[in-house]
Amino acid sequence: MASVAAATTTASAVKKEKKKVNERVAFKTESEVEVLDDGFKWRKYGKKMVKNSPNPRNYYKCSADGCPVKKRVERDRVDPSFVITTYEGSHNHASRN
Amino acid sequence: MSRVRSEPTKVVFINTQYVQTDARSFKSIVQELTGKNAVVAEGPFEFSGQGYGGKDSSQQFLGGRREAGVEATEFDRFFREMPPVGELYNLWSET
Numbered sequence: 001m002a003s004v005a006a007a008t009t010t011a012s013a014v015k016k017e018k019k020k021v022n023e024r025v026a027f028k029t030e031s032e033v034e035v036l037d038d039g040f041k042w043r044k045y046g047k048k049m050v051k052n053s054p055n056p057r058n059y060y061k062c063s064a065d066g067c068p069v070k071k072r073v074e075r076d077r078v079d080p081s082f083v084i085t086t087y088e089g090s091h092n093h094a095s096r097n
Numbered sequence: 098m099s100r101v102r103s104e105p106t107k108v109v110f111i112n113t114q115y116v117q118t119d120a121r122s123f124k125s126i127v128q129e130l131t132g133k134n135a136v137v138a139e140g141p142f143e144f145s146g147q148g149y150g151g152k153d154s155s156q157q158f159l160g161g162r163r164e165a166g167v168e169a170t171e172f173d174r175f176f177r178e179m180p181p182v183g184e185l186y187n188l189w190s191e192t
Binding site: 038 | 105106107108109110111112114115116117118119120123124126127128130131132133134135170
């Protein structure tokens with residue numbers, strides 16, 4: 001069929017620019033604890049000292065098998081009573097509760 | 098500066114949606130936005146009446162870094178210009 005042939009030609013065409021869009025959602029929450037319960041289980045995989053801030057940033061990945069969601073958690077530099085949690089991706093499974 | 102012609106330019110856009118919420122509604126909103134079948138809408142919005150106002154206008158979200166290609170001060174402008182929370186919530190539940 002003509003449409004199939006057209007699809008395969010486009011895939012092999014040389015592109016000048018590759019564009020990728022990352023969707024993130026950042027939550028600012030007033031909290032004494034840094035890790036807030038969001039109904040999912042997480043595994044920490046990184047820690048980084050952030051420029052101009054005394055507070056470290058921790059990196060987590062969803063521990064569900066094959067789930068691509070990542071999050072980063074840090075305390076707001078300007079107002080330390082707030083915690084900033086930034087999520088990337090959507091879960092491909094149900095939450096714990 | 099010489100450049101390798103065979104390598105295409107890679108452009109990465111980071112779209113960060115900002116949400117301010119209280120600890121009580123945190124879990125449900127996170128699941129709405131990042132759970133299975135989540136629908137992430139364009140533009141910032143606010144839930145559960147946790148007012149952004151009352152803070153110094155010089156306060157910057159994410160420590161003032163251009164983390165998402167959006168300057169932190171735009172966050173202040175988003176909240177000043179957005180419609181009342183009740184209306185936003187109604188619009189949101191219609192989708």
